[in-house]
Amino acid sequence: xxxxxxxxxxxxxxxxxxxxxxxxxxxxxxxxxxxxxxxxxxxxxxxxxxxxxxxxxxxxxxxxxxxxxxxxxxxxxxxxxxxxxxxxxxxxxxxxxxxxxxxxxxxxxxxxxxxxxxxxxxxxxxxxxxxxxxxxxxxxxxxxxxxxxxxxxxxxxxxxxxxxxxxxxxxxxxxxxxxxxxxxxxxxxxxxxxxxxxxxxxxxxxxxxxxxxxxxxxxxxxx
Amino acid sequence: xxxxxxxxxxxxxxxxxxxxxxxxxxxxxxxxxxxxxxxxxxxxxxxxxxxxxxxxxxxxxxxxxxxxxxxxxxxxxxxxxxxxxxxxxxxxxxxxxxxxxxxxxxxxxxxxxxxxxxxxxxxxxxxxxxxxxxxxxxxxxxxxxxxxxxxxxxxxxxxxxxxxxxxxxxxxxxxxxxxxxxxxxxxxxxxxxxxxxxxxxxxxxxxxxxxxxxxxxxxxxxxxxxxxxxxxxxxxxxxxxxxxxxxxxxxxxxxxxxxxxxxxxxxxxxxxxxxxxxxxxxxxxxxxxxxxxxxxxxxxxxxxxxxxxxxxxxxxxxxxxxxxxxxxxxxxxxxxxxxxxxxxxxxxxxxxxxxxxxxxxxxxxxxxxxxxxxxxxxxxxxxxxxxxxxxxxxxxxxxxxxxxxxxxxxxxxxxxxxxxxxxxxxxxxxxxxxxxxxxxxxxxxxxxxxxxxxxxxxxxxxxxxxxxxxxxxxxxxxxxxxxxxxxxxxxxxxxxxxxxxxxxxxxxxxxxxxxxxxxxxxxxxxxxxxxxxxxxxxxxxxxxxxxxxxxxxxxxxxxxxxxxxxxxxxxxxxxxxxxxxxxxxxxxxxxxxxxxxxxxxxxxxxxxxxxxxxxxxxxxxxxxxxxxxxxxxxxxxxxxxxxxxxxxxxxxxxxxxxxxxxxxxxxxxxx
Numbered sequence: 020x021x022x023x024x025x026x027x028x029x030x031x032x033x034x035x036x037x038x039x040x041x042x043x044x045x046x047x048x049x050x051x052x053x054x055x056x057x058x059x060x061x062x063x064x065x066x067x068x069x070x071x072x073x074x075x076x077x078x079x080x081x082x083x084x085x086x087x088x089x090x091x092x093x094x095x096x097x098x099x100x101x102x103x104x105x106x107x108x109x110x111x112x113x114x115x116x117x118x119x120x121x122x123x124x125x126x127x128x129x130x131x132x133x134x135x136x137x138x139x140x141x142x143x144x145x146x147x148x149x150x151x152x153x154x155x156x157x158x159x160x161x162x163x164x165x166x167x168x169x170x171x172x173x174x175x176x177x178x179x180x181x182x183x184x185x186x187x188x189x190x191x192x193x194x195x196x197x198x199x200x201x202x203x204x205x206x207x208x209x210x211x212x213x214x215x216x217x218x219x220x221x222x223x224x225x226x227x228x229x230x231x232x233x234x235x236x237x238x239x240x241x242x
Numbered sequence: 243x244x245x246x247x248x249x250x251x252x253x254x255x256x257x258x259x260x261x262x263x264x265x266x267x268x269x270x271x272x273x274x275x276x277x278x279x280x281x282x283x284x285x286x287x288x289x290x291x292x293x294x295x296x297x298x299x300x301x302x303x304x305x306x307x308x309x310x311x312x313x314x315x316x317x318x319x320x321x322x323x324x325x326x327x328x329x330x331x332x333x334x335x336x337x338x339x340x341x342x343x344x345x346x347x348x349x350x351x352x353x354x355x356x357x358x359x360x361x362x363x364x365x366x367x368x369x370x371x372x373x374x375x376x377x378x379x380x381x382x383x384x385x386x387x388x389x390x391x392x393x394x395x396x397x398x399x400x401x402x403x404x405x406x407x408x409x410x411x412x413x414x415x416x417x418x419x420x421x422x423x424x425x426x427x428x429x430x431x432x433x434x435x436x437x438x439x440x441x442x443x444x445x446x447x448x449x450x451x452x453x454x455x456x457x458x459x460x461x462x463x464x465x466x467x468x469x470x471x472x473x474x475x476x477x478x479x480x481x482x483x484x485x486x487x488x489x490x491x492x493x494x495x496x497x498x499x500x501x502x503x504x505x506x507x508x509x510x511x512x513x514x515x516x517x518x519x520x521x522x523x524x525x526x527x528x529x530x531x532x533x534x535x536x537x538x539x540x541x542x543x544x545x546x547x548x549x550x551x552x553x554x555x556x557x558x559x560x561x562x563x564x565x566x567x568x569x570x571x572x573x574x575x576x577x578x579x580x581x582x583x584x585x586x587x588x589x590x591x592x593x594x595x596x597x598x599x600x601x602x603x604x605x606x607x608x609x610x611x612x613x614x615x616x617x618x619x620x621x622x623x624x625x626x627x628x629x630x631x632x633x634x635x636x637x638x639x640x641x642x643x644x645x646x647x648x649x650x651x652x653x654x655x656x657x658x659x660x661x662x663x664x665x666x667x668x669x670x671x672x673x674x675x676x677x678x679x680x681x682x683x684x685x686x687x688x689x690x691x692x693x694x695x696x697x698x699x700x701x702x703x704x705x706x707x708x709x710x711x712x713x714x715x716x717x718x719x720x721x722x723x724x725x726x727x728x729x730x731x732x733x734x735x736x737x738x739x740x741x742x743x744x745x746x747x748x749x750x751x752x753x754x755x756x757x758x759x760x761x762x763x764x765x766x767x768x769x770x771x772x773x774x775x776x777x778x779x780x781x782x783x784x785x786x787x788x789x790x791x792x793x794x795x796x797x798x799x800x801x802x803x804x805x806x807x808x809x810x811x812x813x814x815x816x817x818x819x820x821x822x823x824x825x826x827x828x829x830x831x832x833x834x835x836x837x838x839x840x841x842x843x844x845x846x847x848x849x850x851x852x853x854x855x856x857x858x859x860x861x862x863x864x865x866x867x868x869x870x871x872x873x874x875x876x877x878x879x880x881x882x883x884x885x886x887x888x889x890x891x892x893x894x895x896x897x898x899x900x901x902x903x904x905x906x907x908x909x910x911x912x913x
Binding site: 030031032033034035036037038039041042045084086119141142144145146149 | 722725726729733734737741760
């Protein structure tokens with residue numbers, strides 16, 4: 020198969036980028052031609068993607084890290100923002116997200132907002148798995164690493180529906196934010212937040228304080 | 243029978259033995275009282291002067307043993323009254339004086355006045371006019387003080403009568419009118435007679451017969467109107483007769499005397515007055531050439547001689563001498579000489595003068611001697627009368643002066659008391675205002691201090707929360723660094739090493755070497771993060787030090803000094819109470835303030851040392867120092883001291899011209 024695959028790897032650690040490259044190079048088919056480019060921050064990445072779109076030569080696969088040096092001027096503050104931008108300006112690109120974050124909330128958000136073709140938690144990743152993910156995505160399939168799959172199964176297993184705001188409340192609480200300060204992070208009034216908390220405690224069958232609620236939410240995979 | 247008698251004796255002795263208890267005493271007093279009453283009764287029921295004296299002496303002896311003062315005074319007064327009536331010249335003065343002493347001693351004004359009254363009457367009767375006048379004056383004063391105006395007025399009448407007797411007519415007239423006005427204000431007519439009668443006598447003495455007649459008539463009128471005492475009426479009629487006699491209107495005089503003598507029982511009840519009246523009428527008859535009177539002279543003389551009325555006898559004999567003047571000069575001379583001698587022996591100078599003048603007209607031989615005697619006597623008499631009058635005047639004047647002085651003193655006292663009390667009140671008010679103001683000031687000061695303390699407390703809390711915030715930030719930063727940095731690098735290294743794991747090519751060995759180096763690098767990074775974490779912990783423990791540092795930073799430019807701040811690492815600031823921290827902060831603030839203001843220091847050092855359960859704080863500077871022996875500390879040092887005292891701490895001060903060193907020791911646990 021004489022095919023050129025255009026790849027963009029975005030990560031702020033050179034050694035990681037080097038690892039990705041080494042894996043792809045050592046495990047690739049001999050007849051496939053990989054064009055690999057790298058970017059170590061949001062801005063660099065954005066301009067490369069923008070350029071590729073302008074040249075009508077969009078990347079086939081983009082490896083994206085979530086925690087990246089932000090770009091104030093472009094208002095791209097994280098890999099998540101960058102992912103959304105990619106979906107916007109480079110619609111043909113397949114996105115594989117590799118992230119250190121393993122909190123359910125963040126994973127859930129990534130799946131929901133970007134819906135990447137591949138989502139791997141870095142601690143799950145081995146060279147083989149990395150390559151498999153690359154191959155699957157390249158063949159128009161989805162690839163999720165083990166942790167992601169466990170989370171998704173948990174999500175499906177219970178029919179409790181918590182919307183994004185509920186999850187955000189839980190997430191902030193788990194970070195130790197006081198209820199009275201939640202209004203700084205969530206676009207709701209304090210009364211509304213209290214109401215939602217009460218509601219969540221009801222459906223999660225929690226009899227006690229916020230700490231128990233957070234624990235229960237973790238158990239059920241909302242966090 | 244004998245045993246019964248014996249028992250009775252014991253019984254009685256038992257009674258006597260009980261004398262000490264108050265009931266027994268009363269019984270004893272009652273017994274004495276009864277005895278006295280009995281003796282007084284006995285004295286009243288006899289006419290024998292000696293017996294009366296005897297009874298009264300016994301009563302007096304009995305009265306002396308009465309223990310109750312007021313009862314004793316009463317007994318004295320009763321006895322002395324009887325003695326006075328009996329004209330007992332030995333017993334009366336003694337009891338009277340003793341009663342007065344006791345009354346003075348027990349401040350018994352009523353009894354005191356009574357003793358004076360008695361003394362007045364006694365002295366008057368014995369012609370001791372000066373003493374009598376003084377006694378009545380005293381009595382009058384006391385009664386006035388007691389508010390008994392009637393008795394006070396009666397005493398004035400008595401004084402006036404004495405004054406009349408010594409021919410102090412003007413003084414007498416004044417006293418009489420005073421008494422009269424008091425009596426009128428009291429609407430009391432009973433004693434008006436005495437006043438009018440006295441006034442009649444006064445004007446008669448002054449030769450103002452019209453007025454004398456008018457007042458005697460008034461006296462008579464008051465008698466007819468109110469009391470109708472036949473004796474007093476007779477006296478006034480006699481007095482009227484005397485006035486007309488002096489006016490040489492003898493028929494009129496005879497009329498009055500006769501009118502008085504219409505009272506048929508007079509000769510029985512008041513023989514002396516009766517004698518006086520018939521004598522006077524006989525004299526008047528004689529003057530009208532009616533010689534019917536001879537019998538009457540003798541009759542009067544006989545009555546008077548029987549009753550021992552010496553004064554009456556003198557007048558009577560003088561009248562007789564005059565009667566015999568024309569016919570029997572020898573008898574006349576005899577009567578005149580008798581009258582003269584009697585006048586001399588009874589000290590009646592008035593009559594003596596009259597008899598001397600008569601003798602001078604009677605006998606050429608006696609003329610010059612009698613006249614000479616007359617002139618001498620007249621001079622000395624008028625002299626002595628003048629002296630008496632002066633004495634009265636002086637007594638009155640002194641009394642008046644005393645009263646005026648008293649009034650002035652009272653007035654003065656009033657002003658002094660008013661002035662003093664108003665000054666006292668003023669001072670009191672000022673004192674209260676001062677105290678209130680001080681308290682207010684203190685409260686304000688306390689409030690200020692409270693505010694300052696609160697401020698520092700907030701500062702502490704602020705800095706704590708700032709620190710907490712910083713800590714939180716630092717935690718996040720480290721977490722991020724671990725997560726995004728080190729963990730990511732680890733991931734990269736692992737990924738690469740895993741890839742190289744199966745390869746044994748020379749190239750891969752070199753590659754692996756590179757990643758192992760990378761791991762070493764990561765070790766270093768982790769160590770760094772670990773150190774940072776530790777530093778973070780370190781800085782939280784030094785929160786108070788940070789505050790002091792901030793304080794020093796804010797002050798150092800003001801005082802243009804450099805500073806060094808040291809604190810032992812093992813001081814656990816979190817365990818030290820806010821009270822101590824607040825006060826220590828304040829103390830250091832005061833210290834710095836002083837340093838900036840006075841010391842001209844260029845370098846300040848503050849040390850916190852951890853002693854054995856004490857915190858040692860040292861504030862050193864290289865300024866010009868201050869006088870540690872100054873008697874009064876400045877406000878700054880006083881505040882520092884009071885704060886240290888509040889913390890039960892100790893302060894050592896060393897200061898010389900090379901700098902000052904303040905060392906404080908604050909106990910950490912008993913605050």
